[in-house]
Amino acid sequence: MTDKKCLSVVLIVRNEAELLTDCLSSVSWADEIIVLDSGSTDATEEITRQFGAKFYQNTDWQGFGKQRQLAQRYATGDVILMIDADERVSPELRQSIESVLQNVDKNQVYSLGRLNLFLGRFMRHSGWYPDRVNRLYCAKHFRYNDDLVHESLAIGNADIVPLKGDLLHLTCRNFFDFQRKQLSYAEAWAKQRHQQGRYCSFFSIISHTLGAFFKTWILRTGFLDGKQGLILAGVNAQYTFNKYAALWALSHQLQK
Structure with missing residues (x-):
């Protein structure tokens, strides 16, 4: 024992x-x-x-x-x-x-x-x-x-x-707080990838964004979660867009 x-x-x-x-x-x-x-x-x-x-x-x-x-x-x-x-x-x-x-x-x-x-x-x-x-x-x-x-x-x-x-x-619990947190996560994600020497193309921003919506709503059966499922699919797409757009921006910002 x-x-x-x-x-x-x-x-x-x-x-x-x-x-x-x-x-x-x-x-x-x-x-x-x-x-x-x-x-x-x-x-x-x-x-x-x-x-x-x-x-x-x-x-x-x-x-x-x-x-x-x-x-x-x-x-x-x-x-x-x-x-x-x-x-x-x-x-x-x-x-x-x-x-x-x-x-x-x-x-x-x-x-x-x-x-x-x-x-x-x-x-x-x-x-x-x-x-x-x-x-x-x-x-x-x-x-x-x-x-x-x-x-x-x-x-x-x-x-x-x-x-x-x-x-x-x-x-x-609060949609605005949730969105602010998602934006801060996206910023931290992009900065970390940028520091690692990662980058993405403009096409990657669009493809990953559309893919995130499709994955949540269809492949992961988000439609079974009703209205919240549809909103979440949109939120996931927005979060993905912010991540990759921020990484793209960091890779293309003007050098001072």
Whole structure:
């Protein structure tokens, strides 16, 4: 019989007071909660401490990947569960995680299926479900890549094991905030690719944009998500256009 491993839930946040209470409530059963803040001006710290979580700050922002790396270094548990403030662990997912803690395989990474909220509807099509993300893993064996945005866990040759239960993700509660976030992601994506020496043609802007709409609406059956599915297909096309147009612009800007 094996001993149950200790779980550290890790978050990186900034001005997430509105979302943090429900998030931390959903993981209050964990052995440890680590919150790394990047300069909040709201009640994020106060709420964090109310839950008995450990609060740290790092305002030297170098991208999502490196911020997650730093947050993980503060954790003392055997197993890391990396989540965001706009995510909630469902009761079924909690049961799956607790089962894993009874017999953790250090060579395995566990994926969580996200159920994403978009304009009042939890999307079960459009390529948004189960939207699996690798978030549960042994602290000593894995860490996040250095990506500026859309960071991912460096899993190497590890086996990926899907867990039952949903990670509820409040993706889009406010359309304007969602659009601003999408634009910032597109800018970071373009800058990172530009720094890597990547470029794209003008034709690529158009083809990727149309492809994004077609993929979401038709191939990923976004039409089954009703009006929200159609809007999401348009949003995905717009996001793709912004990414590639920004990369094209960076490659063609005038040299001073």
